[in-house]
Amino acid sequence: MMAALTKNFVGLGRRVMNSLWRIGIGARFLSLILLNSGISFSRFHLTVKELFFSGVMSLIIILVAGMFVGMVLGLQGYETLKRYGSESALGSLVALSLVRELGPVLAALLFASRAGSAMTAEIGLMKATEQISAMEMMAINPIARVVAPRFWAGVFAVPLLAAMFSVMGVFGGYLVGVVLIGVDEGSFWSQMQSNVDFQHDVLNGVFKSCVFGVVVTAIALFEGYDAPPTAEGVSGATTRTVVESSLAILILDFILTALMI
Amino acid sequence: MGSLEYRCLKATGVYNVLSEALVEIRDVNFAYGHRPILKGMNLTFPKNKVIAIMGGSGCGKTTLLRLIGGSIKPTSGYVKIGGQIIHELDRAGLYAMRRKMGMLFQFGALFTDMSVYDNVAFQMREHTNLPEEIIHDLVMMKLHAVGLRGTHDLLPAELSGGMARRVALARTVALDPMLILYDEPFAGLDPISLTVVGNLIKRLNDALGATSIVVTHDVQESLKIVDYLYFVADGVIITEGTPDEIKASNKPFVQQFINGEMDGPVPFHYPGGDYQQDLKLKSIERVKNNKRKVTERYFGLDRRQKKK
Numbered sequence: 001m002m003a004a005l006t007k008n009f010v011g012l013g014r015r016v017m018n019s020l021w022r023i024g025i026g027a028r029f030l031s032l033i034l035l036n037s038g039i040s041f042s043r044f045h046l047t048v049k050e051l052f053f054s055g056v057m058s059l060i061i062i063l064v065a066g067m068f069v070g071m072v073l074g075l076q077g078y079e080t081l082k083r084y085g086s087e088s089a090l091g092s093l094v095a096l097s098l099v100r101e102l103g104p105v106l107a108a109l110l111f112a113s114r115a116g117s118a119m120t121a122e123i124g125l126m127k128a129t130e131q132i133s134a135m136e137m138m139a140i141n142p143i144a145r146v147v148a149p150r151f152w153a154g155v156f157a158v159p160l161l162a163a164m165f166s167v168m169g170v171f172g173g174y175l176v177g178v179v180l181i182g183v184d185e186g187s188f189w190s191q192m193q194s195n196v197d198f199q200h201d202v203l204n205g206v207f208k209s210c211v212f213g214v215v216v217t218a219i220a221l222f223e224g225y226d227a228p229p230t231a232e233g234v235s236g237a238t239t240r241t242v243v244e245s246s247l248a249i250l251i252l253d254f255i256l257t258a259l260m261i
Numbered sequence: 262m263g264s265l266e267y268r269c270l271k272a273t274g275v276y277n278v279l280s281e282a283l284v285e286i287r288d289v290n291f292a293y294g295h296r297p298i299l300k301g302m303n304l305t306f307p308k309n310k311v312i313a314i315m316g317g318s319g320c321g322k323t324t325l326l327r328l329i330g331g332s333i334k335p336t337s338g339y340v341k342i343g344g345q346i347i348h349e350l351d352r353a354g355l356y357a358m359r360r361k362m363g364m365l366f367q368f369g370a371l372f373t374d375m376s377v378y379d380n381v382a383f384q385m386r387e388h389t390n391l392p393e394e395i396i397h398d399l400v401m402m403k404l405h406a407v408g409l410r411g412t413h414d415l416l417p418a419e420l421s422g423g424m425a426r427r428v429a430l431a432r433t434v435a436l437d438p439m440l441i442l443y444d445e446p447f448a449g450l451d452p453i454s455l456t457v458v459g460n461l462i463k464r465l466n467d468a469l470g471a472t473s474i475v476v477t478h479d480v481q482e483s484l485k486i487v488d489y490l491y492f493v494a495d496g497v498i499i500t501e502g503t504p505d506e507i508k509a510s511n512k513p514f515v516q517q518f519i520n521g522e523m524d525g526p527v528p529f530h531y532p533g534g535d536y537q538q539d540l541k542l543k544s545i546e547r548v549k550n551n552k553r554k555v556t557e558r559y560f561g562l563d564r565r566q567k568k569k
């Protein structure tokens with residue numbers, strides 16, 4: 001009995017220690033990326049190319065998801081607001097939910113599962129097929145040439161995608177609320193305009209999605225770079241990217257919200 | 262310097278032609294974790310020669326190349342290239358050294374997201390400021406040298422194994438390296454591609470005035486193109502010599518290697534436990550015993566007793 005308890009306890013401790021180690025190594029990897037970011041900016045076309053790949057890859061899914069989330073917000077918001085007789089506030093409800101919360105979070109989650117996992121798989125396969133070693137042997141730093149441009153592309157892409165998500169969401173809310181249900185169009189837009197504060201709401205959302213962009217992209221790249229150079233290694237790393245970045249987004253979202261309110 | 266080895270080299274004339282060694286490996290030990298892979302290696306690679314390192318799979322040939330390329334550090338001993346100890350260089354020094362080296366990886370390691378052309382042009386664009394027209398001509402010359410000018414706008418996935426190897430070869434020599442490392446350049450090639458790649462290695466080495474180190478287990482092909490051979494087994498050099506000496510050698514290991522015999526000084530079996538034990542013959546005994554016990558418990562009697 002006691003032995004079994006001890007064993008579980010030791011196992012738990014080891015798991016915690018391993019996770020802490022991984023976070024530490026990941027942080028070192030991130031600082032390496034930052035240190036080697038020179039050519040991501042001096043040869044900006046490298047970053048733009050990656051931005052094109054990861055951004056365009058997630059664009060359709062972001063637009064469709066944003067639209068439907070906005071439509072659901074329109075329906076649910078109308079149902080709730082009707083009880084208090086304040087249907088006219090639907091515009092500000094939809095916009096605030098999207099800009100402050102759903103846009104940054106859902107866009108980052110979708111980005112992690114669409115572009116993040118692809119980044120992990122790509123880097124992992126480059127490593128497994130010795131492309132990374134080959135670059136090292138050509139006296140080219142793979143962190144600077146391969147990893148850093150992808151990192152900055154992700155950091156730029158997530159806030160842009162979050163903005164598009166919110167725009168599509170507002171449009172979806174408008175379709176359901178105004179066009180379908182018949183909420184007054186003038187009050188829908190004017191309420192939204194007067195209640196959404198640029199600094200307090202929009203910038204907060206942008207800040208959140210910048211943080212998510214850094215975290216998701218760093219996790220995706222680290223998992224890829226750290227993956228064992230085998231088929232199972234790469235597939236396991238891809239799964240870990242999605243799981244870890246989703247958890248990180250939701251946990252960070254709570255912390256950031258608590259700090260910024 | 263190991264005196265025996267020195268005398269060997271002297272006798273074979275390698276040292277008389279060119280006294281200067283480009284790469285020297287002295288007393289190098291290396292272990293992955295606690296598993297020793299190289300145990301006191303001494304090799305010398307004179308300039309402008311093609312030298313083969315031969316040995317069975319898993320004997321540490323790739324490890325040796327990675328030591329020369331500076332990706333790993335020896336546990337003891339040193340690797341010297343052009344007089345500099347490679348693992349004592351800082352990152353800038355190492356990168357400066359690697360610019361003068363080319364390495365052909367075992368599976369080519371072509372960049373899969375770039376065309377053949379961009380693969381060959383990659384180092385030129387990264388390391389030089391040459392205008393694109395000149396790079397174009399250089400790339401075409403390199404591809405022409407390996408006979409694949411026509412493939413320049415294909416992707417690596419669209420090439421056969423032998424063609425990919427040749428493109429990788431063109432990329433390896435893109436910046437005219439002074440030292441070229443080849444990891445298993447012949448593995449998995451059909452006989453024609455094999456001869457083509459073998460001749461290319463020889464021709465490129467002569468044209469560039471470079472030094473080539475070819476890691477391989479293909480004896481027949483390397484005997485045709487190399488100037489000197491080292492045989493590795495169990496982490497040490499067991500034989501070395503010019504192709505003629507190797508052919509004439511009556512050492513059992515060399516004979517086994519050249520003739521491809523299955524068992525000999527190089528055992529067929531990787532060291533392991535007792536075969537019978539591994540087959541769990543013991544546990545079969547145990548199963549039998551258990552069966553008897555079960556019979557006793559459920560039928561209340563032992564068969565032997567019943568017989569009585």
Ligand SMILES: Nc1ncnc2c1ncn2[C@@H]1O[C@H](COP(=O)(O)OP(=O)(O)O)[C@@H](O)[C@H]1O
Pocket residue numbers: 293298316317318319320321322323324325
């Ligand atoms: N990164 C590594 N970690 C642990 N062991 C390794 C590693 N790389 C290779 N090995 C082991 O070292 C031995 C030599 O490997 P290698 O140099 O690749 O052999 P070769 O190229 O001669 O076939 C092999 O037994 C292999 O299992």
Ligand SMILES: [Mg+2]
Pocket residue numbers: 322323324367444445
């Ligand atoms: Mg090998």
